[in-house]
Structures are given as C-alpha cells and as structure tokens.
Amino acid sequence: MHLIADAVLLAARQHGEHGAVARALTREYGVQPGYVRGGRSRMLRPVLQPGNLLRGEWRARTAEQLPALTVEMLHSRAALHAEPLAAAAIAWVTALTAIALPEAQPYPHLYDGLDGVLTAIESAPSARLWAGAVVRFELLLLAELGFGLDLERCVVTGRADDLAYVSPRSGGAVSRAAALGYESKLLRLPDFLLKGGQPDGSAIGQGFALTGHFLTRDILTERRAEPLPARARLVDAVKRAVA
Missing domain, CATH: 2.40.50.140 (Nucleic acid-binding proteins)
Structure with a gap:
C-alpha cells in the first residue's frame, strides 16, 4: 500500500x-x-x-x-480550537464523520461537504452564519449512507408545495394541509433546507431536531452513539448564541 x-x-x-x-x-x-x-x-x-x-x-x-x-x-484550523463554540462544532462534524464512515470507501461529496462546513465555521463571524451548514452536512451524511430524507414532495399527497413537516418514520416531507391535526407527531421542516438562505434561531433549532432524530435512529446506534452528548452540548450552545 x-x-x-x-x-x-x-x-x-x-x-x-x-x-x-x-x-x-x-x-x-x-x-x-x-x-x-x-x-x-x-x-x-x-x-x-x-x-x-x-x-x-x-x-x-x-x-x-x-x-x-x-x-x-x-x-x-488549529486556532479555532481556542474558540469554544467553533471548537465544539469542529469536534462534532469530524467525530461524526470518523465514527459513521467505513474505512477505505470513497465519499467525494462528503469530503467536499466536510471541507465546506469547516470553511464556513472558520470564515463566519458568528454561529448564526454557520449553524445551517452543520445541519446541511448532517443531511448530506444521512443521504450518502443510504438514509436520505425525501424532501421533494409530500409523502401523503404527492404535491411539492407548502411542505412544512417530515414524518419521523418514513423521512418523507409532509405538506401543511396533510399534517393538519397531526403536527405534534411530526418533525418541523425549516424553510432553509428547501429554499436556502440564512436561517433564524428557530429554524436552526428545527433543523438540528430533524437531523438529530434520524442520526440517532439510523447511524449513531449502540457503540456509535458515543459522540451524541457532544452534539447535544453543541446544539444547546448554538441555540443560546443565536437566540
């Protein structure tokens, strides 16, 4: 070799x-x-x-x-380890990648995505400007490992408009009308994951809740669950920073 x-x-x-x-x-x-x-x-x-x-x-x-x-x-990027919030974000995305990916299997999109989110953390002056990139990276990792969410159309009606929720079972998007009466049983789908743009504090929290559910269910199970407390601390710190 x-x-x-x-x-x-x-x-x-x-x-x-x-x-x-x-x-x-x-x-x-x-x-x-x-x-x-x-x-x-x-x-x-x-x-x-x-x-x-x-x-x-x-x-x-x-x-x-x-x-x-x-x-x-x-x-x-060693200097960022002196900044608590940036250090926590770097520690999380690198630990997630290390523990989730099998060795010697190429994932070029994940490589580019990881470099992109690290650059965002390095370049942005506040967590509000990079937290959305962390959520998007978690979604990308889920997709690359075969657990991607279907956020294109409503899993109930098949329509592509007014998507506002995600089924915690199927990972499919649900429109606002189809979710009527079942909102408490569904995960919120923040607009920035569909339309791009800069999320506010509420949307960032919704994004982390969405990806966290599927990471915990599908990838970070048993021994792989070790970094989850670090993620929880990061999410709490980001929420306080962007509130």
Missing part, C-alpha cells in the same frame, strides 16, 4: 509513548487510518488537530498492517 492524498484530519489518539494513530478523510480513498511516528511531539501536536487540511502519505507492506503515515500541513 502506498497512498498520497490531501485529507481532512478527523481524529488522533495517543499510541505508545510518542506516537499517534490518526484517521483522515481523503476524497479518493475515503477514511484512512495511519500511525504517525512522533505524533505526540511538540512539533506534530498542532498538525494533528481535527479539521486541519493535510497532505498525507500512507505506506504499508500488507493490507492487514496499520500503515505508517507522514503528514504535511496544507491549511491549519
């Missing part, structure tokens, strides 16, 4: 006294793990921060062996 690719670092954990095992998402080769010699050193610790864009080189003699990984910094 010998791979060279640009990658978004998803996670790094200590391995032995000086090394680290890193997981990174590449566009062409999906999630790739690797052992970084000296990964706990003062020089490499700032490089092995989730969200950083790296150029990685993976080498292994056999398919079963954990590859040795050398990294070169392309773009650092």
Whole structure:
C-alpha cells in the first residue's frame, strides 16, 4: 500500500509513548487510518488537530498492517480550537464523520461537504452564519449512507408545495394541509433546507431536531452513539448564541 492524498484530519489518539494513530478523510480513498511516528511531539501536536487540511502519505507492506503515515500541513484550523463554540462544532462534524464512515470507501461529496462546513465555521463571524451548514452536512451524511430524507414532495399527497413537516418514520416531507391535526407527531421542516438562505434561531433549532432524530435512529446506534452528548452540548450552545 502506498497512498498520497490531501485529507481532512478527523481524529488522533495517543499510541505508545510518542506516537499517534490518526484517521483522515481523503476524497479518493475515503477514511484512512495511519500511525504517525512522533505524533505526540511538540512539533506534530498542532498538525494533528481535527479539521486541519493535510497532505498525507500512507505506506504499508500488507493490507492487514496499520500503515505508517507522514503528514504535511496544507491549511491549519488549529486556532479555532481556542474558540469554544467553533471548537465544539469542529469536534462534532469530524467525530461524526470518523465514527459513521467505513474505512477505505470513497465519499467525494462528503469530503467536499466536510471541507465546506469547516470553511464556513472558520470564515463566519458568528454561529448564526454557520449553524445551517452543520445541519446541511448532517443531511448530506444521512443521504450518502443510504438514509436520505425525501424532501421533494409530500409523502401523503404527492404535491411539492407548502411542505412544512417530515414524518419521523418514513423521512418523507409532509405538506401543511396533510399534517393538519397531526403536527405534534411530526418533525418541523425549516424553510432553509428547501429554499436556502440564512436561517433564524428557530429554524436552526428545527433543523438540528430533524437531523438529530434520524442520526440517532439510523447511524449513531449502540457503540456509535458515543459522540451524541457532544452534539447535544453543541446544539444547546448554538441555540443560546443565536437566540
């Protein structure tokens, strides 16, 4: 095995006294793990921060062996880890990607989406301007893993107008008229997921509730549920910030 690719670092954990095992998402080769010699050193610790864009080189003699990984910094987002809300968002989207995706399966749309949401977090001056991007990334991840929501037409009437809710069972959109009398049993569908634009605080909360339901039901089950408390803390902090 010998791979060279640009990658978004998803996670790094200590391995032995000086090394680290890193997981990174590449566009062409999906999630790739690797052992970084000296990964706990003062020089490499700032490089092995989730969200950083790296150029990685993976080498292994056999398919079963954990590859040795050398990294070169392309773009650092390490400074954002000093900002609590941005750090929580980066930690969540990278942890979600790391835990949800199988290794070595390419997901180019997710790679582009992750880089896009990280850029939004980095560039926007407030959570109000990037929280919608986090929701959209969660929707994209659901779709790429085969759990996409059908937000094109009402699951009851087949019409494409006045969509306002989502069925928590089918993941299909429901129009306002078809939902009459059943609103409390449905999830709200915020307009920004249909029409784009900048969501307000209420719409951001609705978006997180929508994606959170399906992430919890379909992807973050059993051992994969570990990062859910971090998501809950992020959502609460974002709601306070955009209120």
